[in-house]
Amino acid sequence: MQIVNSQISIEKTSHSRIKEQDINNTPFGKVFSDHMLVATYANNSWQEVKITPYGNISIRPSLSVLHYGQAVFEGLKAYKNYQGKPVLFRLEANYKRINNSAFRLCMPSIPKEIFIDGLKELIRLDTDWIPTKSDSALYIRPIYFATDESVGLKPANSYKFIILSSPTGTFYSAPVKLIVTDKYVRASEGGTGAAKCAGNYAGSFLADKEAKEQGYDNVLWLDGKEKKYIEECGTMNVAFVINDVLITPKLTGSILGGITRDSALTLFRDMGVKVEERLISIDEVAKAYEAGNISEAFGMGTAATIAHISVINYQGKDMILPPVDERKYASQVLQKLEDIKTGKVTDPYGWICQL
Numbered sequence: 425m426q427i428v429n430s431q432i433s434i435e436k437t438s439h440s441r442i443k444e445q446d447i448n449n450t451p452f453g454k455v456f457s458d459h460m461l462v463a464t465y466a467n468n469s470w471q472e473v474k475i476t477p478y479g480n481i482s483i484r485p486s487l488s489v490l491h492y493g494q495a496v497f498e499g500l501k502a503y504k505n506y507q508g509k510p511v512l513f514r515l516e517a518n519y520k521r522i523n524n525s526a527f528r529l530c531m532p533s534i535p536k537e538i539f540i541d542g543l544k545e546l547i548r549l550d551t552d553w554i555p556t557k558s559d560s561a562l563y564i565r566p567i568y569f570a571t572d573e574s575v576g577l578k579p580a581n582s583y584k585f586i587i588l589s590s591p592t593g594t595f596y597s598a599p600v601k602l603i604v605t606d607k608y609v610r611a612s613e614g615g616t617g618a619a620k621c622a623g624n625y626a627g628s629f630l631a632d633k634e635a636k637e638q639g640y641d642n643v644l645w646l647d648g649k650e651k652k653y654i655e656e657c658g659t660m661n662v663a664f665v666i667n668d669v670l671i672t673p674k675l676t677g678s679i680l681g682g683i684t685r686d687s688a689l690t691l692f693r694d695m696g697v698k699v700e701e702r703l704i705s706i707d708e709v710a711k712a713y714e715a716g717n718i719s720e721a722f723g724m725g726t727a728a729t730i731a732h733i734s735v736i737n738y739q740g741k742d743m744i745l746p747p748v749d750e751r752k753y754a755s756q757v758l759q760k761l762e763d764i765k766t767g768k769v770t771d772p773y774g775w776i777c778q779l
């Protein structure tokens with residue numbers, strides 16, 4: 425991959441908006457920091473990388489992503505550690521994943537100089553936007569999409585890669601209530617479920633909406649073939665503690681390999697917990713519930729980190745799981761992750777990257 429111009433040009437904003445914001449108390453994803461990074465791919469190479477004030481981009485109605493959805497994205501967080509220094513969590517893993525997603529959608533890979541170096545440069549410029557309150561963070565959203573001005577049905581020749589960021593106050597996640605659906609599927613083997621592609625989310629909205637209409641927060645997804653094996657919950661990976669064994673669906677090809685999932689599994693194993701990555705059917709969970717053997721269930725993802733699951737509705741019946749304060753596994757891992765991110769304990773995994 426040739427980078428015609430690997431230099432990043434920087435245009436700083438002349439009036440920072442930060443004073444107008446209470447960055448420790450903004451709702452998720454509504455307020456954006458001062459700068460963004462914009463990289464352009466055209467004529468078989470990356471052309472231009474610039475950091476500019478956050479603002480409009482101009483598009484025409486023929487923009488190919490609007491027609492065929494050739495778009496992928498990422499989500500990661502920057503934190504302030506206990507010394508007030510900015511850190512990023514598992515940036516390399518996001519870098520790998522966006523290029524795997526891009527490969528699945530026939531998009532050129534993004535060079536490290538743009539994703540890693542560019543992202544660091546951008547966040548360094550906006551470090552004041554990283555909230556300091558515990559549990560709060562600067563949510564970083566890289567997006568990558570097709571920009572041909574053409575409705576021709578083929579992978580595009582030109583693309584934009586943009587990084588924006590958004591401070592998020594404490595992401596308190598109340599325990600979530602899930603409903604199993606066999607009416608909709610999120611993804612099937614061979615499809616795009618393992619890629620972080622924008623269309624996967626659009627495809628899940630209706631199921632999510634109907635779950636909410638029935639009084640639940642989100643859907644517990646089953647596999648697309650047999651509608652039997654558990655895949656994910658909402659837009660998070662999912663795990664269960666049954667008889668003190670941590671069980672999570674194995675990555676079959678239709679499940680998104682979450683970085684929070686990977687981090688949590690690593691910590692559980694190192695804490696001596698028995699971890700099983702395998703197929704787990706909804707009937708197995710229902711049986712374990714009947715027998716009183718299921719002590720925890722939780723979702724894992726960057727936005728909430730860990731979201732306890734309080735209720736799972738299956739075939740019209742609510743399985744009500746034990747109260748959160750009786751759960752030891754998920755809470756312990758959540759604490760450990762926070763301690764690593766804030767530098768309270770040393771990071772033996774190389775997950776933390778200083779800015």
Ligand SMILES: *Cc1c(COP(=O)(O)O)cnc(C)c1O
Pocket residue numbers: 499620656658659660661680681682683684685724725726727
């Ligand atoms: C992003 C995402 C996750 C969680 O991944 P993290 O890297 O932990 O944030 C899980 N499921 C889906 C469908 C996702 O898009």
